[in-house]
Amino acid sequence: MQSTFRSVAIVGKYMDTAALQQMQSDLTRLAHHLLAKGLHVCVEANTAAYVEQEGFEQASLEQIGSKADLVIVMGGDGTMLSVGRALRETGVPLIGINRGRLGFLTDLQTDQMLDEIDEILQGHFQLESRMLLHSVVTRAGSQVLPVVALNDVVIKSAFRLIELEVHVDGQFVSRQRSDGLILTTPTGTTAYGLSAGGPIMHPDLEAISIVPISPHTLSYRPITVPADSVIEVIVVSAADAQMSYDGQGQFPLAAGDHVRIARAEQSIRLVHPQDYCYFDMLRNKLNWG
Incomplete structure (x- = not known):
């Protein structure tokens, strides 16, 4: 059967040399398998140094979106988050091979990856869209730090309570003293938001959850x-407050800063195996039994 995808990109945990060394044999095995099927294979530049195979093209992460119609990410959720953000403008779908810990976003395991990749290449898969958040900080009338997040935008202090005022669509919601606040997509509700007592939202929902982190007044709920x-x-009061997105970037905040969070114009597309079930994934990852 002819492959649904003709050009496939491979991205490893591209910012971690030690991790790339550990997955070198699996990266090589995957590249060899795809090339043997007559596919055009493009490997992210940092990853390519650890692929012992000729015949593939090298490209930067920014270039991959225009060169491939499927991106295979080998790493953990953090790698999927950064690759998803980088390729959000292209619409190219992503499939993850788990080399991290829990792997909420990485469906495939290395011992079965070739068989499962073959099924996907033959058109046996589910395609899912995940919403993103766009955030910008306004300080003294000027906008700084526009960022996009797949999981969450977090405002927090490491050591002291901070005071925050929350508005939704111009309407005052609350003023709270807490360790911080998590603004999360449905995808991100199984990340930091879950640890802070927030709800789990099915990824098909179109919603944003506002989750306080250790509020001083216990009646503040998500x-x-x-x-x-x-x-x-x-x-309102900053102490040592900072903002982060997807747990991967940090920006110090000051009293008087306004942080605006809204749905981003772009979304990312995830490829799942044909038999993927969100509730099976939750049960397995969270040990629900």
Whole structure:
């Protein structure tokens, strides 16, 4: 059967040399398998140094979106998050091979990856769209740090309570003293938001969850709003507050900063095996029994 995808890119845990060394044999095995099927194979530049195989093209992460119609990511959820953000403008779908810990976003395991990749190449897969968040900080009238997140945008202090004021669509919601606040997509509700007592939202939902981190007043509870809401968080007192996105970037905040969070214009597409079930994934990853 002819492959649904003709050009396939491979991205390993490209910012971690030690991890790439550990997965070298699996990367090589995957590249050899795809090349043997007559596919055009493109390997991310940092990853390519650890692929013992000729016949593939090298490209930067930014170039891959225009060269491939499927991207295979070998790593953990963190790698999937960064690759998804980098390729969001292209719409190219991603499939993950888990070389991390829990792997909520990486469906395949290395011992079965070739058989499962073959099924996907033959058109036996599910395709799913995941929403993103766009955040920007306004300081003294100027916009700084526009970022996009697949999981969450987090405003927090490491050691002291901070005071935050929350507005949704221009309406005042609350003023709270807490360790911080998590603004999360449905994808991100199984990440930091879950640890902070937030709800798990099915990824088909279009919503944003606002989850307080250790609020000083225990009546402050998580609240979920429609995905088209515009959320504004005003930093009243900052202490050592900072903002992060997907747990991968940090930016110090100051009193008076306004953080605007809304749904991003782009989304990312994930490829799942044909028999993928979200509830099976939750049960296995969270040990529900």
